[in-house]
Amino acid sequence: MKYIDEYRDSSKAKNYFDAIxxxxxxxxxxxxxxxxxxxxxxxxxxxxxxxxxxxxxxxxGCPVCVTPVEKIDKxxxxxxxxxxxxxxxxxxxxxxxxxxxxxxxxxxGNDVRIVYSPVDSVNIAKQNPDKQIxxxxxxxxxxxxxxxxxxxxAYKENINNFSVLVxxxxxPPAIKTILDAKDNRVQGLLAAGHVCAVMGYKxxxxxxxxxxxxxxxxxxxxxxxxxxxxxxxxxxENVTCNVENQYSRVVSRExxxxxxxxxxxxxxxxxxxxxxxxxxxxxxxxxKDKYKKFDAELIFGxxxxxxxxxxxxxxxxxxxxxxxxxxxxxxxxxCTPEHPLGATMVSSEGACSxxxxxxxxx
Amino acid sequence: xTDKKNITDNLSCPxxxxxxxxxxxAHGGGGKIMNNLIEKMFMHYLxxxxxxxxxxxxxxxxxGHKFAFTTDSYVVNPVFFPGGNxxxxxxxxxxxxxxxCGAKPIYLSLGLILEEGFLIKDLEKIIISIxxxxxxxxxxxxxxxxxxxxxxxxxxxxxxxxxxxxxxDDINISPSQVKEGDVILLSGDIGRHGIAIMTTRExxxxxxxxxxxxxxxxxxxxxxxxxxIKIHCLRDLTRGGLGSALNEIASQAKIxxxxxxxxxxxxxxxxxxxxxxxxxxxxxxxEGRFIAFVKKDDAEKALKILKSEExxxxxxxxxxxxxxxxxxxxxxxxxxxxxxxxxxxxxxQLPRIC
Numbered sequence: 001m002k003y004i005d006e007y008r009d010s011s012k013a014k015n016y017f018d019a020i021x022x023x024x025x026x027x028x029x030x031x032x033x034x035x036x037x038x039x040x041x042x043x044x045x046x047x048x049x050x051x052x053x054x055x056x057x058x059x060x061g062c063p064v065c066v067t068p069v070e071k072i073d074k075x076x077x078x079x080x081x082x083x084x085x086x087x088x089x090x091x092x093x094x095x096x097x098x099x100x101x102x103x104x105x106x107x108x109g110n111d112v113r114i115v116y117s118p119v120d121s122v123n124i125a126k127q128n129p130d131k132q133i134x135x136x137x138x139x140x141x142x143x144x145x146x147x148x149x150x151x152x153x154a155y156k157e158n159i160n161n162f163s164v165l166v167x168x169x170x171x172p173p174a175i176k177t178i179l180d181a182k183d184n185r186v187q188g189l190l191a192a193g194h195v196c197a198v199m200g201y202k203x204x205x206x207x208x209x210x211x212x213x214x215x216x217x218x219x220x221x222x223x224x225x226x227x228x229x230x231x232x233x234x235x236x237e238n239v240t241c242n243v244e245n246q247y248s249r250v251v252s253r254e255x256x257x258x259x260x261x262x263x264x265x266x267x268x269x270x271x272x273x274x275x276x277x278x279x280x281x282x283x284x285x286x287x288k289d290k291y292k293k294f295d296a297e298l299i300f301g302x303x304x305x306x307x308x309x310x311x312x313x314x315x316x317x318x319x320x321x322x323x324x325x326x327x328x329x330x331x332x333x334x335c336t337p338e339h340p341l342g343a344t345m346v347s348s349e350g351a352c353s354x355x356x357x358x359x360x361x362x
Numbered sequence: 363x364t365d366k367k368n369i370t371d372n373l374s375c376p377x378x379x380x381x382x383x384x385x386x387x388a389h390g391g392g393g394k395i396m397n398n399l400i401e402k403m404f405m406h407y408l409x410x411x412x413x414x415x416x417x418x419x420x421x422x423x424x425x426g427h428k429f430a431f432t433t434d435s436y437v438v439n440p441v442f443f444p445g446g447n448x449x450x451x452x453x454x455x456x457x458x459x460x461x462x463c464g465a466k467p468i469y470l471s472l473g474l475i476l477e478e479g480f481l482i483k484d485l486e487k488i489i490i491s492i493x494x495x496x497x498x499x500x501x502x503x504x505x506x507x508x509x510x511x512x513x514x515x516x517x518x519x520x521x522x523x524x525x526x527x528x529x530x531d532d533i534n535i536s537p538s539q540v541k542e543g544d545v546i547l548l549s550g551d552i553g554r555h556g557i558a559i560m561t562t563r564e565x566x567x568x569x570x571x572x573x574x575x576x577x578x579x580x581x582x583x584x585x586x587x588x589x590x591i592k593i594h595c596l597r598d599l600t601r602g603g604l605g606s607a608l609n610e611i612a613s614q615a616k617i618x619x620x621x622x623x624x625x626x627x628x629x630x631x632x633x634x635x636x637x638x639x640x641x642x643x644x645x646x647x648x649e650g651r652f653i654a655f656v657k658k659d660d661a662e663k664a665l666k667i668l669k670s671e672e673x674x675x676x677x678x679x680x681x682x683x684x685x686x687x688x689x690x691x692x693x694x695x696x697x698x699x700x701x702x703x704x705x706x707x708x709x710x711q712l713p714r715i716c
Contacts, residue, residue, distance in 0.1 A: 004637065008697050010624075045700020090712030091640075107386040116639070116713060222698055338395055358702040 007221030016226035017049050024233050027053040029185045031321050034192035035062030036220045042354040044222045057321025060174050061192050063139040064091050064347030068273040070305040071167040072097035076105055078134050078300045085111045087121035088136040095346045098307055118150035125162035134296045137164040142194045144168050145259035148266035151294050163296040166286055169272055171195050172203050173283035178320050179211045188232040190218040193247035200255025204243045212241045219247040266291050276316035315342035318351050325355040392602025393707035416614050417536050418462040421529055428531055430465035432456060433524035441518055444558045445573030448521055449488035453495035454578045456525040461583040462596040464535035465527030472506040472523055477516035499578035537614035539594040544683040545661035547654045549668050551627040551676035552604050556647035557635045572631045577650030582671050591664045592657035599648040602707060607653055609706040613690030620693045621681030639713045
C-alpha cells in the first residue's frame with residue numbers, strides 16, 4: 001500500500017537506526033506526545049532497537065486516557081436515560097467510570113452507538129426526532145474541528161434533539177505543565193503530527209525557546225518516528241532548541257485555517273481536569289454561549305460531579321513519563337485490559353495497554 | 363509562570379471495576395473475556411476429558427470407529443453480506459470445525475430460530491444457499507428444528523448447526539500433538555470476512571469491494587492428509603482472527619510460537635479499512651482460512667498444496683514452534699525486526715478516536 005509501506009520499510013529503518021547510533025553520544029530522554037506514536041513505537045519494537053542511552057517517555061497524548069472520570073460518569077448517566085441515543089467513538093466505550101462503563105450501559109439495553117464521524121450523530125438525530133441524541137465529543141485538537149462541525153451543523157439546521165458532552169483537551173498547556181514539574185526529565189519532544197496538522201506549530205516555537213528544548217513535529221509510521229528521533233538527538237547533541245517539522249507531508253507552520261476557524265466558531269478555551277494529572281489552566285475547550293443549547297451537561301443536569309480518584313494506580317506518573325508501566329505493582333496483576341485500574345490500560349493508545357499487549361508482563 | 367509543583371503528589375485513578383455481572387458483547391468476541399467465561403464457568407462446571415482438549419470439535423470412538431462432533435451458532439448481522447450469507451456460513455463453519463479435527467464431515471443438523479416478521483423469500487434464499495453449501499462440501503442435513511420468537515426477541519434469523527464427521531484411525535490432529543520445531547502455515551490472506559461484514563453495517567458510511575472469504579475447508583484438509591503431510595494441529599481462523607487462534611494453541615499446547623509479521627498476507631483493501639478504523643488485521647475475523655502445524659520436513663510440500671488451491675495464492679509459512687512454555691506465548695517479529703508479544707485481544711476491537 002503506497003504511502004504506508006514506504007514508511008514501514010525495514011531496510012530504510014535500519015539506516016535510521018544506524019544513523020542514530022552514530023550521532024548519539026550522551027544519555028537523552030525524549031517524550032513522544034501522542035498515544036498513536038507510543039503505540040507504533042511499542043508495536044514495531046522501535047524502543048528495543050534504539051541505543052540504550054536514549055529513553056523514550058510516553059506522553060499524555062491519549063484522549064481516552066486523560067478524559068476525567070467525572071466525564072465518564074456523566075456519559076454513563078446520560079446514556080442510561082431511556083430517551084437517549086448515546087453516540088461515541090469506539091474506544092471510549094470500555095473506559096471505566098466510577099462504577100460502570102458504556103459497554104455495560106449498552107449491555108443493559110440502552111441505545112449506545114459507535115459512530116465513525118461526529119456528523120453521523122447529527123444524522124441520527126434527524127432520523128430519530130422523538131429521541132435525544134448525545135455525542136461524546138472527546139479528543140485533542142485533532143478531533144475538535146469535526147466535533148465543532150457537528151454542533152455547527154445542528155445549529156444551522158436548527159436540530160433541537162442533538163447535544164454534545166464535551167471533553168476536549170489541548171496539547172500545549174499539558175506540555176508546559178509537564179515541563180514545569182520539578183521532577184521533569186524531558187529533554188526533547190516529538191510533537192503530535194495530527195494535532196499540528198490542525199493547529200500548525202507556531203505555538204510550539206515559544207515553548208522550544210522558553211524551555212530550551214528541541215521539538216520535532218513527528219508522524220506516526222515507524223520511519224516518521226525514527227526520523228523524528230534522529231532530528232531530536234541531532235539537535236540535543238548540537239545544543240540547539242528549534243522546532244523542526246518531520247511531518248511536512250501533512251503539517252504546515254500555520255496548520256489548517258478552515259479547521260481552526262470552525263473550532264473557534266464553536267469552542268472557547270477553559271480550565272480543564274485531566275485524568276491522572278489534575279486541573280490545568282486553559283487546557284480544554286467548552287462550547288461558546290451561542291452554542292450552549294447543545295450542551296448535554298446543561299440539558300441533562302449533570303454539572304456538579306466530582307470524583308475522588310483512588311491512588312492505587314500510577315497512571316498520572318506514567319502519563320508524565322516519570323515511570324514506566326512495568327514500574328507499577330498493579331501492572332499485569334490486578335490491572336489488565338479486562339480489569340483496568342486506570343485509563344492508560346483501557347485505551348489501545350494508552351501506554352500501559354501498549355506495554356501489556358506487546359511486552360513481557362514480568 | 364505558575365508555582366512549581368510535583369504533579370505526582372496528587373495522583374488519581376478510578377476505582378477498579380469488578381468482574382462483569384452481565385453479559386457484554388465482549389463475552390462473544392473471541393478474546394480474553396470470552397476465554398475467561400469459558401474457563402471459569404463452562405469448563406469449571408462441564409469439565410471432562412474430551413471437552414478439556416479445547417479443540418474445534420470433540421473426537422470420540424464408538425463401535426470401533428473414530429468420529430468428530432461439533433456445534434456452532436450463527437448470529438451474523440447483516441444476514442446477507444458480500445461474498446455469502448448466514449446459511450452457507452452455518453454449513454461451512456461447522457464443516458470447517460470438523461475438518462480441523464482431521465475428520466471427513468458427513469452429517470449436519472440444522473436449528474433455526476426465526477423472528478416474527480422475517481421475510482419468507484429471504485428464508486428461502488438462505489435455505490437454497492444451505493443446500494448449495496452442503497453439496498459443495500459433501501455433507502447432508504439429516505435432522506433439524508424450527509422455532510419462532512416474538513418480533514423484537516431475535517434478529518431476523520439465528521442458526522445453529524451441529525455436525526458429525528469420520529476420522530481415520532491413523533489420524534490424530536489436536537493441540538496436544540504440537541511438537542517443538544513444527545512449522546506453521548497460514549492458508550491465505552486474512553481479515554476479509556470481518557471487514558466485509560463491518561463495511562456493510564449501516565453506521566459505517568463507506569463502501570468497499572471486499573468479499574467474505576467464507577468457504578469450506580474439508581477438501582484442502584483432505585488433500586493434505588492424502589498427500590501424507592504430517593499434520594499435528596489445525597485451527598480455522600474465526601472470531602478473534604489469527605492472533606486468537608495462535609494464542610489458543612500456544613496456551614493449550616504450552617508452547618512458544620514465533621511468527622514473522624512480514625509473512626502474513628493481508629490484501630490492500632482490507633489493510634486500507636483497518637488503517638482507517640485503527641484495527642489490527644491479525645485480530646479480524648475470517649471464515650475460510652486456517653493455520654496448520656506440520657512436521658518441519660513436510661512444510662514446503664504442504665505450502666505447495668495450499669498454494670495450488672483456489673484463493674491459495676497468499677498461503678504462506680508464518681512461523682514455527684520454538685519451545686515448551688508453560689504459559690503459552692506467541693512472539694511476533696515486527697517488520698522492523700524486533701520481537702514482541704502477540705497477545706490475545708481482550709474484548710472486541712473498537713474503532714479508535716483518531
